[in-house]
Amino acid sequence: GFPTVAVIGTGISGLTCARTLVDQGFKVTVFEKSRGVGGRMATRRAEGSLSFDHGAQYFTARDSCFRRSVDSWLHDGIVKPWTARIVALEEGSIKKDKQGVDRFVAAPAMNAVCRLLARDLDVQFRTRVMPVKRVHNRWNLTNDREKVLGAFDSVIVSAPAAQTAQLLRDVPALANEATQAQMSGCWALMLAFQEPLNLPFDAAFVQESPVSWIARNNSKPGRGSTGETWVVHASPSWSEANLENAAAEIENLLLEEFWQAVALPERCPSYSEVHRWRFALPIEPLPGRCLFNDQLLVGACGDWCGGPRVEGAFLSGMAAADRVMRSIQGDNAATKV
Numbered sequence: 001g002f003p004t005v006a007v008i009g010t011g012i013s014g015l016t017c018a019r020t021l022v023d024q025g026f027k028v029t030v031f032e033k034s035r036g037v038g039g040r041m042a043t044r045r046a047e048g049s050l051s052f053d054h055g056a057q058y059f060t061a062r063d064s065c066f067r068r069s070v071d072s073w074l075h076d077g078i079v080k081p082w083t084a085r086i087v088a089l090e091e092g093s094i095k096k097d098k099q100g101v102d103r104f105v106a107a108p109a110m111n112a113v114c115r116l117l118a119r120d121l122d123v124q125f126r127t128r129v130m131p132v133k134r135v136h137n138r139w140n141l142t143n144d145r146e147k148v149l150g151a152f153d154s155v156i157v158s159a160p161a162a163q164t165a166q167l168l169r170d171v172p173a174l175a176n177e178a179t180q181a182q183m184s185g186c187w188a189l190m191l192a193f194q195e196p197l198n199l200p201f202d203a204a205f206v207q208e209s210p211v212s213w214i215a216r217n218n219s220k221p222g223r224g225s226t227g228e229t230w231v232v233h234a235s236p237s238w239s240e241a242n243l244e245n246a247a248a249e250i251e252n253l254l255l256e257e258f259w260q261a262v263a264l265p266e267r268c269p270s271y272s273e274v275h276r277w278r279f280a281l282p283i284e285p286l287p288g289r290c291l292f293n294d295q296l297l298v299g300a301c302g303d304w305c306g307g308p309r310v311e312g313a314f315l316s317g318m319a320a321a322d323r324v325m326r327s328i329q330g331d332n333a334a335t336k337v
């Protein structure tokens, strides 16, 4: 039969890898610890009508291969240009406009691209995979309740670097490489207001502040909520320094910093919530597009080895699929001779 592949993780990298392999006739099973797809291309819903992109904010498309996919998503209407006024902000005043690059968002929410990629894939949710084990030339997967998930010819891990290193600890060379890719955390604050704040911009890179980014989430196409929703990201250094602090304390501090950043008097949000991303962004991605061992048919992909961000994660997933295809098809060709 067709070779079987397990992909761990349903962020953009894992799903791109799985999708590509399925399109080539591989039998792929995808495992995801949470309840839905998207990973860091995340959407948080609250109080019925509120929605926040609390992870990835937008993406750019510089690579021609990624751009072709983005064009098809634009055509399908699940990706839209985000034509927002984005500025650099310092102590409440606008320093400059940050135009000149095409920014895209998924619609109606950031996880829409991943939902499309996953549409007809075999995805098992709420399944936290434990470190993979090599048994009789195959990869045995189990979950955290010691349930056997199956034996596969090949496995691709698409979790953030530190988690990938754990999952691949039986393949020390790859685990060591993954360990080299450091990632920084990010505290995210989600806010809703019944009355508009009437700020003269939709999003801002904030300078000289614990806050590094603020965005009016409802300025993105298709979000359609009443009132205003804002997403606030703390800077990597502030987030790292405060990563283990209590959420309630972080929420208060970031709310104060938000008012400082926009230079408005404080008022009470109608909704407020914080989220901690333990592994948000790679500090310095590994040079290769993915990790892979051709003999053992095991590898890893993600933004920490494909180049940072959504585009890099996508390209990493493509590269991992390509390595699986070439190893297995190359193998078959060799046996035929």
Ligand code: FAD
Residues within 6 Å of the ligand: 008, 009, 010, 011, 012, 013, 014, 031, 032, 033, 034, 037, 038, 039, 040, 041, 054, 055, 056, 057, 058, 059, 060, 127, 128, 129, 130, 158, 159, 160, 163, 167, 186, 188, 233, 277, 279, 280, 281, 301, 302, 303, 304, 308, 309, 310, 311, 313
């Ligand atoms: P992920 O999306 O992290 O996917 C990994 C998946 O693996 C997750 O779904 C996780 O649940 C799952 N998983 C992990 N361990 C296991 C396990 N043991 N078993 C089963 N499943 C497991 N990028 C941009 O391009 N533009 C931006 O503006 C931007 N802003 C960002 C802001 C924040 C706050 C964050 C957090 C990220 C941002 N990024 C941005 C980065 C972007 O989100 C990532 O580069 C990209 O989404 C990474 O995709 P991935 O597939 O590599 O990993």
